[in-house]
Amino acid sequence: MVFAFLLSTISYIDTNIDRIYKEVIFLAGVLSPIPIFLYSLENLPILTVLGGWTRVSGIEIGINGINFFFLLATLIIFPLVALYSLRHFDKFDEKSGDVSKGSKFCLILLLYGGILGSFITRDLFNFTIYTEIVSLAAIILVGSSSTTGAKSASFRYLMVYLLSSFFFIFSVGIIYVKTGYLNFHLIEQNLVMDTEIKVAISVAFTALIMKAGIFPLHFWLPEAHSKADTPISALLSGVTVNVPVFGMILFLRYTSIEFLTVPLMIVAFSSIFFGIFMAIFQTDVKKLLAYSTVSQMGFVLLGISILDIYAAGIYVFAHALVKAALFLNIGILISNQGEKNIEKLSFGNRGLLTITMISLSLGIGGISPFLGGYAKYTILNSLSKWSLYLFYIGSVGTLTLFTRMNYELFEFETSKKFRFSLEELVPFIVALLTIVVGIHYLPKLAIKDGMLVGIAILAFSVLKYSRLLEWNVPRFYGKDPRELGKQINFYTSVFVITNISFLMFILRDILRELF
Numbered sequence: 001m002v003f004a005f006l007l008s009t010i011s012y013i014d015t016n017i018d019r020i021y022k023e024v025i026f027l028a029g030v031l032s033p034i035p036i037f038l039y040s041l042e043n044l045p046i047l048t049v050l051g052g053w054t055r056v057s058g059i060e061i062g063i064n065g066i067n068f069f070f071l072l073a074t075l076i077i078f079p080l081v082a083l084y085s086l087r088h089f090d091k092f093d094e095k096s097g098d099v100s101k102g103s104k105f106c107l108i109l110l111l112y113g114g115i116l117g118s119f120i121t122r123d124l125f126n127f128t129i130y131t132e133i134v135s136l137a138a139i140i141l142v143g144s145s146s147t148t149g150a151k152s153a154s155f156r157y158l159m160v161y162l163l164s165s166f167f168f169i170f171s172v173g174i175i176y177v178k179t180g181y182l183n184f185h186l187i188e189q190n191l192v193m194d195t196e197i198k199v200a201i202s203v204a205f206t207a208l209i210m211k212a213g214i215f216p217l218h219f220w221l222p223e224a225h226s227k228a229d230t231p232i233s234a235l236l237s238g239v240t241v242n243v244p245v246f247g248m249i250l251f252l253r254y255t256s257i258e259f260l261t262v263p264l265m266i267v268a269f270s271s272i273f274f275g276i277f278m279a280i281f282q283t284d285v286k287k288l289l290a291y292s293t294v295s296q297m298g299f300v301l302l303g304i305s306i307l308d309i310y311a312a313g314i315y316v317f318a319h320a321l322v323k324a325a326l327f328l329n330i331g332i333l334i335s336n337q338g339e340k341n342i343e344k345l346s347f348g349n350r351g352l353l354t355i356t357m358i359s360l361s362l363g364i365g366g367i368s369p370f371l372g373g374y375a376k377y378t379i380l381n382s383l384s385k386w387s388l389y390l391f392y393i394g395s396v397g398t399l400t401l402f403t404r405m406n407y408e409l410f411e412f413e414t415s416k417k418f419r420f421s422l423e424e425l426v427p428f429i430v431a432l433l434t435i436v437v438g439i440h441y442l443p444k445l446a447i448k449d450g451m452l453v454g455i456a457i458l459a460f461s462v463l464k465y466s467r468l469l470e471w472n473v474p475r476f477y478g479k480d481p482r483e484l485g486k487q488i489n490f491y492t493s494v495f496v497i498t499n500i501s502f503l504m505f506i507l508r509d510i511l512r513e514l515f
Contacts, residue, residue: 003029004109007102023086026105030082033116034075037063044068047122055183060122066253069313070119070246073320076433077238078112084328084426085231088335099144104229107144111137111235118243124172125182127247131168131211134243135161138236142228152484153223159488160210160220163495168207174200184254193256195510201255202502204247205264210495211244214301215271217498218294219491222278225290230331233286237293238324242316245297248304249312257307263505264305269390271298276397280404280463281473285330285342288405293323295398296364302391303379311378314441318375318434322364325430329356332423333409342408352424357409359431361402363438365456366395367449371438392452399456404469407460 007025040046045064049055063071085108089101114133121127139161143154176182178197179190191197206217213221225236251257257264275295282288296319303312332353333345347354359370366376376395383391463469 001113004106008106022102022105027082029109030079037071037075055186059126060183061120062122063120066249066309067119069317070242073317074115074239077320077324080426081231081234084423088231104144107137107141115239115243119246122184123182124184128169128172131243134240138240141232142224145227145229147227150227153227155484157220157224160491163492164207164210167203171200171204184250188254191255198259198506201251201257202260202506203499205260206499206502208244208247212241212297213294214267214297215274215294216494221294222287222290225293226284226286230327234324234327237327238320241297242320245300245316249309252304252307252309259505259509261305263502264301268298268302268305272394276401278473280401281471283342284340285345286340289326306382308382314378315375318371321430321434322360322372325427326360329353329427345409347409352428356428356431358406361406363434365399365402368442368446369435369439371434374438374442377442396452396456399453400459403456403460
């Protein structure tokens with residue numbers, strides 16, 4: 001955040017300052033937290049209250065098993081995306097009304113600082129403040145894109161963000177009134193799980209589900225992630241959606257959410273299958289990846305619904321790396337071919353890009369020895385029979401989706417020589433990292449994974465040759481910006497219905513106690 005302020009100040013003082021200075025400040029800001037994090041590893045776990053205050057009066061921060069994977073993913077993805085961004089934003093023209101490169105760098109640093117702040121805090125109010133910084137920076141970054149429809153997507157994101165924030169702050173107020181504290185450790189010590197606290201936690205989870213873009217409160221995510229510039233899409237789908245997830249994990253660690261496990265599991269599987277269904281019929285490749293994020297966040301929520309912090313954390317880590325790299329990889333094709341239609345894009349002769357895409361597809365499908373395989377393995381161990389079957393069906397659906405994507409892109413041009421660009425190295429490094437870390441955690445190949453890939457290829461073949469993939473998913477609303485008001489009203493109604501549905505589980509428990 002200091003470097004964001006410095007960058008904006010220098011740009012204001014001298015708008016003609018050499019581009020190289022802005023890039024140096026930007027990279028310095030992105031890299032600055034890394035040595036501090038590495039130094040801290042020797043003393044883990046770390047929990048400290050700023051300014052030497054007590055927990056009652058001060059703000060507690062720390063690094064431990066709860067947030068380690070969240071921080072690690074953030075500190076890996078942001079520097080790589082920053083390197084990718086240096087040349088990506090060169091094509092934007094300030095004279096034609098595009099947001100300047102320096103302004104985008106400043107917003108990315110604000111987003112970065114807000115995300116890191118939300119991950120290290122152990123104070124409910126400060127977590128709220130940091131999520132506000134993250135959301136506002138992300139909204140402006142989406143709106144700063146010159147892509148058609150980006151402004152509408154940004155406005156929709158803003159309205160949904162305000163709605164969820166109001167309800168989240170309302171739940172924070174209830175918790176403060178009932179416990180007298182905002183520090184999570186003190187909340188845990190003074191917590192009495194009465195009806196009011198259960199209502200507050202339920203409302204907070206509904207708000208966080210909306211902020212995370214999980215079905216049925218996913219409305220803002222597909223448009224926002226697909227309309228944003230490619231580096232921003234990578235940050236949004238790879239890291240930003242993890243902030244509300246970390247809020248859920250804080251509630252899981254310091255409060256009791258057992259009364260929500262059933263509705264959370266229902267929502268999780270609904271998001272998994274809805275995201276896959278919507279993604280597989282998309283022709284816009286970025287929207288395909290965006291709906292895939294809706295599905296993957298369902299897997300993350302599934303880890304939370306089984307009350308397993310480690311499983312949710314490792315899945316967040318795996319998804320963050322893979323999804324960010326997928327957006328960057330596909331962004332190379334979009335930039336070079338000027339096309340988002342998956343049926344018109346092709347790998348061409350980009351061998352490294354092709355290898356990277358196939359590796360990332362296997363990783364997000366949960367195939368060993370990729371990190372995604374270990375992440376799904378950690379969740380599998382806690383599932384019962386019916387949920388286990390649904391989990392495998394969801395995994396096959398994910399693999400089917402990415403089989404379709406690679407099939408459409410797999411077209412080599414024999415008349416042209418092999419091409420290579422340095423920007424391809426960024427997603428390739430991430431893909432390589434997912435293999436190395438995956439082998440570290442689970443150094444074995446599962447025959448079952450090969451069977452899942454085979455079933456996915458078969459399922460895609462049936463969909464392809466039966467022409468089912470040619471079906472156009474109907475839209476509830478057109479693209480006319482004048483319909484945004486109706487859309488927001490509809491989204492608000494779904495949010496209220498979801499809130500009521502969660503509260504009904506509390507009412508059910510109360511009735512059981514009475515009768």
